Ligand SMILES: Nc1ncnc2c1ncn2[C@@H]1O[C@H](COP(=O)(O)OP(=O)(O)OP(=O)(O)O)[C@@H](O)[C@H]1O
């Protein structure tokens with residue numbers, strides 16, 4: 001029996017149907033983008049009155065950084081729930097009794113967190129760019145829409161989300177308590193953001209080459225995390241939270 | 245108490261079922277289990293369990309709480325790995341690589357129904373039909389819902405269903421893939437008598453269709469009613485056999501006699517009889533006779549002897565032991581054995 005995308009789709013579809021009627025998920029997915037759209041907007045408005053360029057670029061860096069919190073928090077809250085939540089609810093065992101492969105379940109769960117995150121984060125960035133071009137001072141607008149900035153946002157959104165998802169699922173698989181899992185995984189999702197922050201805030205100079213280099217490194221870390229999670233994603237762990 | 249509509253007596257199960265082994269299996273038995281053991285650390289869940297189940301058979305695993313029933317089902321369902329021993333499930337060797345193949349041939353209804361509460365009945369089934377990759381998804385879902393008499397509830401959210409209905413949805417889910425072996429882990433746990441009876445009728449209908457069923461329960465009347473054969477499990481298997489065989493093996497068969505009045509000399513009447521190996525007085529005018537083998541042959545002889553002795557017979561009946569007696573006898577024995 002080999003890997004089947006139709007089983008992956010079954011999991012994704014199930015998760016989406018569940019989100020739709022899950023107030024916690026709706027609230028997380030709605031509130032986070034609103035918050036992280038407002039914060040950069042405020043930076044932008046504040047930047048209009050600011051004078052020197054160092055100050056301006058710090059404001060811009062900060063507003064872009066705020067938007068990168070979305071791919072860290074949204075998926076980690078959802079994926080931290082994914083295993084332990086279903087185990088508590090008793091819905092994990094029936095799924096594991098089907099011919100599903102561990103990887104199919106894992107990818108299904110990950111995609112179900114990844115797809116909405118990417119949509120939300122890109123939408124927020126799009127709205128932010130549109131607002132900046134329309135309302136901000138032309139100098140500020142052009143400072144925001146540089147190739148390096150746009151690249152950092154487009155590239156790091158999925159990569160940060162990937163890390164947050166694998167960490168969330170790994171924590172979830174080994175937890176016996178939903179809330180502890182969520183707190184731990186949000187915390188564990190932030191470290192890669194620090195590197196991006198250093199770059200955004202001009203502690204390390206931002207450039208297209210550096211962004212691509214860091215992006216490649218983060219991609220490698222994500223792939224390693226996937227292999228790690230897949231290896232520990234063993235039935236007995238999933239079912240009981242401990243190994244027999 | 246309000247009961248849901250839609251329950252116009254379940255048990256309407258489509259006819260036409262194959263009792264033949266699935267394609268690619270080695271034929272013979274649906275389950276072959278040899279010396280299977282599972283430990284969690286130093287705790288023994290079940291020990292040295294061996295048995296065989298044929299296709300079309302309903303096999304019961306009967307045991308008290310903590311006997312290892314659920315662990316046995318999970319092990320045979322490839323959810324957890326055995327510590328030692330071997331097994332063949334639906335013709336496939338039990339080992340980690342064969343997990344998906346085995347799981348595609350069987351289905352398991354776990355102890356708790358485990359339905360997604362925020363999905364409707366039909367959405368729950370659709371997810372599983374996709375996971376089993378059944379070809380004619382919508383038709384299968386419809387058929388499974390009709391089998392458990394829930395077609396009208398397809399659009400209801402699962403969290404709005406009663407426990408009994410959830411159990412029936414879980415059964416429908418287990419039927420989606422037309423499994424070669426159906427595992428039911430305490431299918432009536434926590435249900436009221438009416439809901440239990442409905443589930444029993446559904447299982448009996450599946451049995452009539454020739455579905456191979458492995459059923460765990462701690463309810464004796466359930467095992468007695470539904471199972472062709474029963475294994476009594478208490479970490480290790482204590483006894484395997486047909487319910488009536490178990491009774492016969494464990495208990496001597498007896499005739500219960502009630503007369504209008506006491507016999508003057510019971511010893512003189514009973515001692516000479518061929519099929520009788522012992523007797524006792526159970527009340528002033530009642531006697532218990534221990535039968536050597538066949539009570540049906542002994543009874544007329546006893547009647548003749550009594551009439552000959554001038555007794556007025558009110559009744560002669562065979563004393564029946566329920567499986568409960570067998571069970572309690574075994575479990576008690578075991579507890580005592582452990583104390584020693
Ligand atoms: N994941 C686990 N880790 C450690 N011990 C376990 C685990 N699962 C089961 N056990 C132990 O294995 C033994 C058998 O448990 P199991 O759940 O199989 O019994 P059961 O017959 O299904 O009982 P019940 O009638 O209560 O459902 C028990 O002693 C139980 O505590």
Ligand SMILES: [Mg+2]
Pocket residue numbers: 313314315355430
């Ligand atoms: Mg159990």
